Amino acid sequence: MSKLHIDSITKSFGKKDILKDVYLICETGTVCGILGRNGSRKSTLFQIIFGTIKGSTQYIKFNDTILKNQFDRKNRIAYLPQHFLLPKNIKIKNLIDLFCDKENIKKISDLELIKPFLNEASNTLSGGELRIVETLLIIYSKAEFILLDEPFHSLSPKIVTEIKTIIKQQSVTKGFIISDHQYHDVLEISDTIFLLSDGHLKSIKDLTELKRFNYLPTII
Template sequence: MNLLTIDKLTAGYGKLTILHDLSLKVEKGQYLGILGPNGSGKSTLVKSIFGLTDIFSGSIKISGQELVGVATENICKRGLAYVPQRQNIFATMTVRDNLLLAVRHLRRPKAHRALQDAYALFPILAERQQQSAGLMSGGERQMLAIALAWLGKPQIMLLDEPSAGLSPLFVIEIFKLLRRLCESGITLVVVEQNARSLLRWCDYAYVLREGKLAFEGSSSQILADEETVKSYLGVGGTAFSQRIAE
């Protein structure tokens, strides 16, 4: 069953069109990757789902319900959570206060339980509760950002480059954690430049190039067919092709 369906989406910023006639679908329970070189429109795609771009035509539906034209806060209420590429935590607040903010709509006992659940899933956050979030390492911050989204009990989580700038060990930690979230029933859409790492963990991926869909397939299909991916990405895809060949 398709949870999220994007059909012929054309979107951008002001008069600028970035995404051209893009169609994709996300099945319930799937771990989906969005790959492509710098500037290919990966973040624009995720932002479009959350109503943060200008949509010129096409549709974006969750469980058959249209999201185009719906305000971002109401999109979140429909079970979508977004972990942006940058500025995804409140750096001047403690870790605990960040988490409390994510459960502010709950009564005290429920909020307390939700925090305990988050600490069980993200033990590092329990250790760092009283620490200012801005003083944590990149990987710890990313854990916090994912926990903040997770506390909203989303059906589907969209993450924009969760492994960017992290040490190789933390990259693995993040991907393992995401796999666990997926196994717990959350559908994942993960944007990555680090194609090879993501393809080891996700089920299926779409490759963007210049705002258009260049290629799609299961992770094993894509990994086994690097030449095809390279030719689809062409010259503009050098960085991506190199990464996939690493």
């Protein structure tokens, strides 16, 4: 079992503190769900964990190794951002070889979800099709910990259900941190739930607490 230890994450822009002493532990075999309103800086937190931006303070450790730069995160943490990430004019089947190890190349290539796109280039796909491909490439990548920021955006309920099943299957050997505004889907697959609000990451036990923190209306 591997552990991703995230501690003392702060981020300030000018005099405004947007992340305040964020702490989170994710282990392989678990799915951690992070909820939060628009503007709560979930994406900023993900980018700090992945290493594309620096926190004002941060302590991120993979097992016994402190992660100081992007190279330290290679094959340890993979990140699905909200924006498109795949290069254009490269066939999806060739991108699979770049993202995945030999074991996972066959697994992802055999998925009915991705088969229609294997011989397509990323720039020929619709937004929803591209989201499917990107999400699957990150899930089946070489990394042990997977950060998914809005993986269900613009996808049909049927596709979302299939991807949730895949996440749970892959979480047997990987750790997932996932955020999406479709909170019911996040709640369904997560082993632990957190709410990012006012810069703080709060552990959530049930829907009642989400209502108490004004993330959900009193009646849903």
